[in-house]
Amino acid sequence: TQLLKQSPQFLSIQEGENLTVYCNSSSVFSSLQWYRQEPGEGPVLLVTVVTGGEVKKLKRLTFQFGDARKDSSLHITAAQTGDTGLYLCAGALSYNTDKLIFGTGTRLQVFP
Amino acid sequence: DADVTQTPRNRITKTGKRIMLECSQTKGHDRMYWYRQDPGLGLRLIYYSFDVKDINKGEISDGYSVSRQAQAKFSLSLESAIPNQTALYFCATSDPRGTGYGYTFGSGTRLTVV
Numbered sequence: 001t002q003l004l005k006q007s008p009q010f011l012s013i014q015e016g017e018n019l020t021v022y023c024n025s026s027s028v029f030s031s032l033q034w035y036r037q038e039p040g041e042g043p044v045l046l047v048t049v050v051t052g053g054e055v056k057k058l059k060r061l062t063f064q065f066g067d068a069r070k071d072s073s074l075h076i077t078a079a080q081t082g083d084t085g086l087y088l089c090a091g092a093l094s095y096n097t098d099k100l101i102f103g104t105g106t107r108l109q110v111f112p
Numbered sequence: 113d114a115d116v117t118q119t120p121r122n123r124i125t126k127t128g129k130r131i132m133l134e135c136s137q138t139k140g141h142d143r144m145y146w147y148r149q150d151p152g153l154g155l156r157l158i159y160y161s162f163d164v165k166d167i168n169k170g171e172i173s174d175g176y177s178v179s180r181q182a183q184a185k186f187s188l189s190l191e192s193a194i195p196n197q198t199a200l201y202f203c204a205t206s207d208p209r210g211t212g213y214g215y216t217f218g219s220g221t222r223l224t225v226v
Contacts, residue, residue, distance in 0.1 A: 004154075009152065033214055040219065040220075041219050041220070042202050042204070042218050042220050043217050045214040045215065045216075048213065048214060088154065088155070090155075090215075099145065099160055099170070100215065102147075102154040102155040102156075103154055105152075
């Protein structure tokens with residue numbers, strides 16, 4: 001079973017701080033996605049990265065796909081309380097693959 | 113209305129009971145999935161279906177069964193519930209262009225087996 005390991009597992013920071021979450025695997029993925037899940041809700045897709053080395057920005061969130069397409073990172077600049085939630089990465093072995101492999105999750109708490 | 117609707121939202125059941133979780137979607141997608149979420153384990157795939165006549169086991173299908181009644185409906189059953197099936201269950205659909213384009217999840221069913 002392929003595993004996507006995320007680190008850290010928990011992160012508690014003050015509003016305004018920066019943070020980075022990592023997603024690592026020994027498998028090569030054709031694409032990698034990041035989701036955010038809030039309490040009582042299902043995960044919501046934030047971004048998909050496809051090309052090795054690709055960087056995508058979504059307001060204060062920066063996503064990077066590793067050159068070898070085995071890892072990814074999510075960087076949040078000047079965190080806000082609204083960023084609080086569970087962040088999940090998920091990898092697809094191919095565009096036509098039948099299922100995603102989900103990471104173990106990083107729970108982020110941002111305090112005012 | 114939500115794109116993917118799960119019912120019930122919460123359920124408490126006794127060990128040994130049969131229980132069904134329901135999922136319906138309005139996105140018109142063919143591919144549907146059932147996952148369970150446990151703390152520290154992420155999301156694990158139980159079953160998935162590519163169309164009404166197609167059912168596939170995921171990595172943790174033992175103790176579960178599914179029914180794809182229509183393109184829009186995909187139900188998950190626990191034949192004889194046991195306490196270690198206590199978890200958060202999610203239904204999802206995937207973009208017809210391919211799994212790499214992302215999933216749309218329902219809001220989940222929190223199941224407690226006592």
